Structures are given as C-alpha cells and as structure tokens.
Amino acid sequence: MAAQLIAQAKRSVGERTAVEEAKAYLKRLIEEFERVTTMLEEMEKDIEALLSEIPMAAQLRSIKGLEKIFTAAILAGTGDLRQYAHGRQVLRKAGLNLAESTSGKRKGRVILSKRG
Structure with a gap:
C-alpha cells in the first residue's frame, strides 16, 4: 500500500x-x-x-x-x-477579588467576584 x-x-x-x-x-x-x-x-x-x-x-x-x-x-x-500584610492584598492588586457564595444553610465555592 x-x-x-x-x-x-x-x-x-x-x-x-x-x-x-x-x-x-x-x-x-x-x-x-x-x-x-x-x-x-x-x-x-x-x-x-x-x-x-x-x-x-x-x-x-x-x-x-x-x-x-x-x-x-x-x-x-x-x-x-x-x-503586604496579607496575601489577599496581592490578589486584589492583581484584580482577583475572591469571594465565597454562602448562606446560612450551605457553603459555596470560592469564585472570582465581578468587582475585582
């Protein structure tokens, strides 16, 4: 072939x-x-x-x-x-504002907020 x-x-x-x-x-x-x-x-x-x-x-x-x-x-x-006093300050400077979506009954996952 x-x-x-x-x-x-x-x-x-x-x-x-x-x-x-x-x-x-x-x-x-x-x-x-x-x-x-x-x-x-x-x-x-x-x-x-x-x-x-x-x-x-x-x-x-x-x-x-x-x-x-x-x-x-x-x-x-x-x-x-x-x-920087905390690692979150570095994340905020980079524009990565982490947030956790939780309520009284459940624990959500950590995501990037839209404000960052």
Whole structure:
C-alpha cells in the first residue's frame, strides 16, 4: 500500500517551480527561530542575575512549579512583597477579588467576584 502511494506521488502533478524559494524561506525561518531562541536564553540569564539580587526571590523560587519567569513577573507586578500584610492584598492588586457564595444553610465555592 505504501509503495503504491509513493509511486503515485512520483507521477502526480505538483508545483516544482518554487522548490528553491521554499528552501530559502525555510532557511530564513530556521535562522529566525535560532535568533529568537538565543535572545530568550540571554533574557533568562539577565532575569536570573536580577533575581539573585532580590532577597524575596529565593523564597518564591522555593515554591514548587514557580519558575524564574513567573517569579520575575510576580515581583515586577507587586514590588516588595513585604509591604503586604496579607496575601489577599496581592490578589486584589492583581484584580482577583475572591469571594465565597454562602448562606446560612450551605457553603459555596470560592469564585472570582465581578468587582475585582
């Protein structure tokens, strides 16, 4: 079956005029990918160096699953975490106002309120 498919593909009509252009385009895409990858690696090194200067960063990095990019994003958005008395203040600053829908008879689940 595969041999028949290959034989048919060799005889089929296809666009053969733009092969060199397609190869050049693919080469440019690979070069761009490598350039962007190199830039990202350099940025990660810079972020790592900056995080090593921030005392709170080591504590945040000890949280399982919280990598250096997320640690940097948290610190960039909140500043020094010691200025907050409670974690809810950080959530509110991020626009995440948590609320619990409860009544006297039932306990609801925690959701994001629409006021946050």
